[in-house]
Every structure is written in structure tokens, then in C-alpha cells.
Amino acid sequence: MDKAIKRAATCISHLASIDGFFATEDPLYRRYRDKFHDMGEAYDSFAKAMYFGGYGRQMQLADTLDYMILSRGAIWSCDSKNRSDYMRMILYTINQLLQEEHITYFPELRRRFLTYLENRGLDNLIEDARYKENYEIAKKLDEPLGYKEHKGVYWSIDHLLPKSLGTVIELVVYLFLMRNSGSYVLPLLLHQRMPSLTKHIIPPDFLVVKQGRVFGIEVKQLRPTIREVRHTNEFMLESGIPVLTASVPNTVPLRCPKCNKWILYCDNIIDKFCDFSDKIESEKIQCEGCNEEIYFGRLGSGEREYHYHLRCVHDLPYVKEVLAKPDQRSKRLIAYFPYVQGLERLTG
Ligand SMILES: [Zn+2]
Numbered sequence: 053m054d055k056a057i058k059r060a061a062t063c064i065s066h067l068a069s070i071d072g073f074f075a076t077e078d079p080l081y082r083r084y085r086d087k088f089h090d091m092g093e094a095y096d097s098f099a100k101a102m103y104f105g106g107y108g109r110q111m112q113l114a115d116t117l118d119y120m121i122l123s124r125g126a127i128w129s130c131d132s133k134n135r136s137d138y139m140r141m142i143l144y145t146i147n148q149l150l151q152e153e154h155i156t157y158f159p160e161l162r163r164r165f166l167t168y169l170e171n172r173g174l175d176n177l178i179e180d181a182r183y184k185e186n187y188e189i190a191k192k193l194d195e196p197l198g199y200k201e202h203k204g205v206y207w208s209i210d211h212l213l214p215k216s217l218g219t220v221i222e223l224v225v226y227l228f229l230m231r232n233s234g235s236y237v238l239p240l241l242l243h244q245r246m247p248s249l250t251k252h253i254i255p256p257d258f259l260v261v262k263q264g265r266v267f268g269i270e271v272k273q274l275r276p277t278i279r280e281v282r283h284t285n286e287f288m289l290e291s292g293i294p295v296l297t298a299s300v301p302n303t304v305p306l307r308c309p310k311c312n313k314w315i316l317y318c319d320n321i322i323d324k325f326c327d328f329s330d331k332i333e334s335e336k337i338q339c340e341g342c343n344e345e346i347y348f349g350r351l352g353s354g355e356r357e358y359h360y361h362l363r364c365v366h367d368l369p370y371v372k373e374v375l376a377k378p379d380q381r382s383k384r385l386i387a388y389f390p391y392v393q394g395l396e397r398l399t400g
């Protein structure tokens with residue numbers, strides 16, 4: 053996304069330049085800048101809603117990325133010759149987001165990333181005292197960070213990224229809806245609140261329009277909390293629009309238990325998914341000889357079955373033995389398309 057990010061940054065600098073010119077040249081314009089500043093805490097806090105060096109930043113980063121993909125990108129993709137490339141770019145972004153997430157697990161990579169980030173001279177990188185405390189601990193810790201074990205320390209690192217896994221899952225659902233639902237898809241990920249004069253409701257993650265009907269689609273990431281259920285119910289009551297809950301299966305995303313790295317969508321899956329003449333009959337296919345081969349199975353008799361990078365386990369005698377049988381290869385060497393459960397009514 054380097055070129056797109058650079059141009060999005062130029063767009064913000066352009067807005068700042070317009071504001072800077074008029075604030076310097078035009079006293080009447082300047083008067084309104086002063087009025088903003090006179091609003092004190094309210095304006096400071098509004099400004100911090102754009103970027104803040106503390107907890108909550110992961111949403112701000114994710115929204116900016118979503119703006120590029122789901123707003124500007126979706127408009128770009130509506131030139132129909134671009135639609136397949138659009139989906140390809142989203143899949144590449146998903147793979148990149150998964151790789152970024154490795155900073156939570158691998159301490160050496162984390163340290164190098166933090167040093168790189170600190171040396172970039174970003175304004176407001178760390179502003180909050182409690183966040184800073186946990187960030188400093190994370191920097192020194194020489195172990196994988198987990199949200200259960202390390203809580204605030206884990207989140208201090210996770211919140212340096214654009215909500216990696218959450219964004220991955222939302223983008224997988226978006227791709228699935230476009231490719232498989234036969235509907236028009238409106239992502240609402242950037243529109244997380246619908247205000248009225250004094251109240252607001254929280255819309256679902258997507259709206260889809262199919263043959264005269266409108267459905268909301270809420271992406272279930274973990275077990276939905278009572279609060280989330282209440283939001284969905286409120287939205288349905290106020291709008292009259294039914295909301296379907298989509299859940300991603302536990303194969304999205306996959307972490308290889310051998311190397312602890314995320315398993316990416318291979319080039320073969322990406323090519324097939326983005327070739328619209330290829331009908332997707334099943335959520336998985338046999339996939340061999342690609343750049344990210346998956347082995348699904350055991351590493352020894354009596355063990356549990358997991359998904360591994362084939363490259364991480366192919367030398368093990370048990371795996372060699374299994375893969376020597378042709379009927380096992382079709383079951384064991386598999387790859388998944390972006391897919392989602394719970395939307396059979398839409399896609400069927
Ligand atoms: Zn691996």
C-alpha cells in the first residue's frame with residue numbers, strides 16, 4: 053500500500069496547506085481558527101479523535117486504512133475493469149496486516165519495529181502516561197505477548213497497528229459478500245455511529261441490498277457481548293432492517309503452531325478468487341506447489357490436527373508418510389478462500 057498511503061498523506065498535507073494559507077492571509081478566516089481554539093477542551097478532544105498516542109489509536113489507524121480501501125478504493129473499483137484488481141489489492145493488504153501483527157508475538161521484531169517507529173519523529177506518538185508505562189514494559193519483554201496474560205502491555209503494542217486481526221476479518225467478510233452474495237454491498241465500517249439530534253444508534257458492519265430487500269450484516273468476531281446484542285436489536289427496531297450475523301470460521305486467519313506465524317492467502321487462491329470466470333464451488337481446494345502451502349493434519353499418531361505451513365513440517369517422518377498416499381494429499385494439502393458462515397440465506 054506504500055504508494056496509496058503516500059498519496060493519502062499528501063491529501064492531508066494539502067488540506068493543511070489550504071488551512072495554513074488562509075489562516076495567514078485572511079483575517080476573517082483567521083477569526084474562525086481562533087474560535088476553534090477558543091472552544092478549548094472540546095476542540096482539543098475532537099482533534100485527539102483523529103490521532104492520539106495511547107489506547108484507542110488502533111481504531112484511528114484502522115479507520116484511515118478503511119477510508120482508503122472502502123471509500124476511495126470502492127469508488128475507484130466501480131470502473132468494472134478495476135474490480136478484480138481491487139479484490140487482489142484487498143487480499144494483499146490482508147496478508148500484509150497479518151505479517152504486521154507478528155510484532156505482538158516475536159520480541160526481536162517488536163523491538164526493531166518500535167525503534168524504527170520512534171526514529172520516524174511522529175508527532176504525538178506517545179501521550180498517555182499509563183500507555184507509556186505499558187509500552188516501555190513491552191519494549192523490554194523478551195517473550196510473546198498475549199492479550200490474556202499481558203493485558204495492557206499487549207494492548208500497548210496491538211494499538212500501534214490498524215486493528216490488525218479485526219480489520220483482516222472485516223475485509224474477509226467484505227470480499228466474501230462481494231464475491232458470493234450476489235448483492236450490492238455497502239460497508240459501514242467507517243460509519244460506526246448514526247446520530248440523531250440527541251441520541252444515536254450503532255449500525256451493523258455492512259448493509260447488503262438484494263432483489264428489493266435490505267439486510268444488515270454484523271460480523272461476529274468473538275462471542276458477542278450483551279452490549280453488542282443490544283446495539284443490533286436497537287438498530288433493527290429503529291430501522292426495520294433485519295440484521296444477519298456472519299461468523300468467520302476458525303480457519304480465518306490461521307496461525308501455524310510450528311513457527312507461530314500467520315498463514316497467508318497463497319498466490320493461487322488469490323488468482324482464483326480474483327478471476328470471476330472461476331466459479332467458487334467450495335470454501336477450500338487442494339493446493340500444492342504454491343508459495344504458501346498448507347498441511348492440515350497431525351504431526352504424529354494420536355496428536356490433534358492443525359493447519360501448518362507445509363515448509364515447517366514436511367521433513368517429519370509422519371508427515372512424509374501421510375503425504376506419500378495420493379488420497380491423503382487431497383485432504384491434507386488444502387487452502388481456503390475468504391469465506392464466512394451464517395449467510396446461507398443470502399448466498400444460497
Ligand atoms: Zn509455520
Ligand SMILES: [Zn+2]
Nearest residue numbers: 318339342387
Ligand atoms: Zn496454495
